[in-house]
Amino acid sequence: MKSDRKSKLYVHLLFWILYYILEVYLDFYWSRYQFPGEEWQIRLQNTIVLELGYLLIKMPLAYSLLYVYEKTGVKRLISYIIYGCIIVAAVLVHRFFTHFIIYPHIYGVTETLDGKQPSGLINGLVAFNSFMDLIFMAGLIFGVEITRQKNLLKEQISLLKAEKLDQELTMLKAQINPHFLFNTLNNIYGMALKKADETPDVILQLSKVMRYNIYEATEKYISIDKDIENIKDFLQIQQIRHRDLVIRFNEEMDNPSQKISPLILIQFIENAFKHGVSETLGQSFLHIDMKLNKGVLHYHIENSKQEKPHGNSTKIGLKNIRRQLELLYPKHSLTAESTRDRYTVNLIIDFNDSSCF
Template identity: 40%
Template sequence: MEMNTRWTANGRVLMHVTFWLCIVVFLTTLFEVEGPGFKAAFNTVMMLLPVHVVYFYTLSYVIIPKYLYTRKFLQLTLCFVLLAVGCVLMYRIIEILFADPYFFKEMRKLNPDWKWQKIKGTFLEQLTNMEYLIHGLEQSNSVVWIALVIKFFRMWYERKQVALQAELNFLKSQIHPHFLFNTLNNLYALTLNQSPKSPEVVLGLSDILRYMLYECNADYVSLKRDVVIIQNYLTLEQLRYGDRLDLNFSIKGTIADQRVSPLLMIPLIENAFKHGASEITEEAWINIDLDVDAYQLKLKVSNSKPSQPIERDAACGNIGLQNLKKRLELMYPETHRLTIYDEEDMYLAILQINFGTVPYLATTTEREASFDSGHMATIFSKTKTSRSWK
């Protein structure tokens, strides 16, 4: 935590230093036009730079947090006006005493006959000259407001990211208990019958829990690892339904470096069991086809439907699917497609995800241990009758 805080602080300092360096280069370039040269322009800018720095940091880190964030708008306006007037006067004083005489001196070296109306008159006459006061107001505010626009845009972006992350975490917090609840139901059904398969269910459940607790906090995980969890879940379901379920799970393509948001495919698979196998007493079937390449993931999940659909409470029966749609919109905007077909005797869901916007972060170990199937790999195949779909 301390190391992360230190890196964040160092990054912030570097960002501020970079900004002021860019400002110095920009202003020096402007002063150099028809001026006495780069060195003289740079020195002039550096004389006036403290005004910009004091103006920005006082406004950004003192006045705005103290009055804008607390909605004290009258105090905000008053303090801003006083600060602006003070910085304009400071800007003009530095110009009159240091910057303008230096600039005039350097220009006279190039042209001894060069005259400058700006430096004529006494100190008080120059300070109260409205033309140069307005010019000083423009110069002192221009840099500050550029910096403030950048700051507010960055704050808006960071808050947007925090809000998106909070929404994702909320969706995950709903999906994980929902997933766990269904798995525990499987274990409960087996223990009621004192099934010898219960220890196998517990082992599979422990791996699923480990994945949910320690790996699903990341935005993206290894696709291979996510598929392993699907396999564990299907194993638990197969143990639960036994011979009355025709379950087929196949993988086509190579799973290697791809990354995916965790538990995106599970809601579709859960729905196939919940609204298919659990409602049919005989000859229930589920087909799951995962087609993967370097650029895209395509998941097809189809299941049989009962001849007489069971009435369900719509308020609590569709949590997983609704969360899936929201997560897809947040994690894969414009790069996913979810299509659902609700036919008379079959339910089909097709999920397509483009990997183009997802970072590939798989390690060498993951690559070496990855699935490597150039042809169709059938993971689950328990066929009693021939059923297929495209």
């Protein structure tokens, strides 16, 4: 609310300054034909004074009309009547100021129509000129205010959309993490029952992964080297859980500080375990190739899987990830290929694309 009022104050202040300068310029230019004998300094001084007087008439008119416009409780017919009354009153004041103050006291002459015939206070032509002058100003201030309100509304809508996307992303990420946590805890429980020597190592790696998820992953963007470190901790846990698993991890980063949304890359690996490696009978494998070159990330994952004639579990697993990529990186490239015994995913993200942020 305060920012809206501040914005309105600045915009309207700028409008009146520019409008006043425009009116001074136009009246000064016109006065050299109306009073050709006067020195330009006197004409400029007179123009500055009379335009200040006109401003004292136009500003109350403008804000009276805006007040009626913004008061939504007023019916349309009644508002039109009020508009008319305000404008008629402003025209009368404008004419009084022009006829009795401007011409006799500033210009030192009687107001006339053609240099000979006196105009009078109420005359159709001069009253119409006053009306057009006031309506021109009212149209400008209405245009400025309506444009300001529309821009403010766009900003508010953009903020709401951003908040909605952030909430959706948070929910989507939350759908991934519990699955890994519960499975790992179940494995630790089984290892503890067997009194396996690797149990402390798994607990330590799990604590590092959870620390990352609780603290680091709350940021909107983090450096890609931190995300890779979390992936490696995750893989060490999985290597202990799956003794027959063959993991190959290749990385080539020309800019380890490149910003990326946390937990995006690891979800492809989680999906590979959830719907591929964990279901593979016998020896399983997971190959990961990651290359970042000049702001473009190429991410390749290939994992073993058990053939399921009617299964679509991998597609279900990728649905969540696709939605997050659509929200975060609209112009990404993601392809997936499934064969009888393996599943391959290729992801390309161009961080140089401004739409990614």
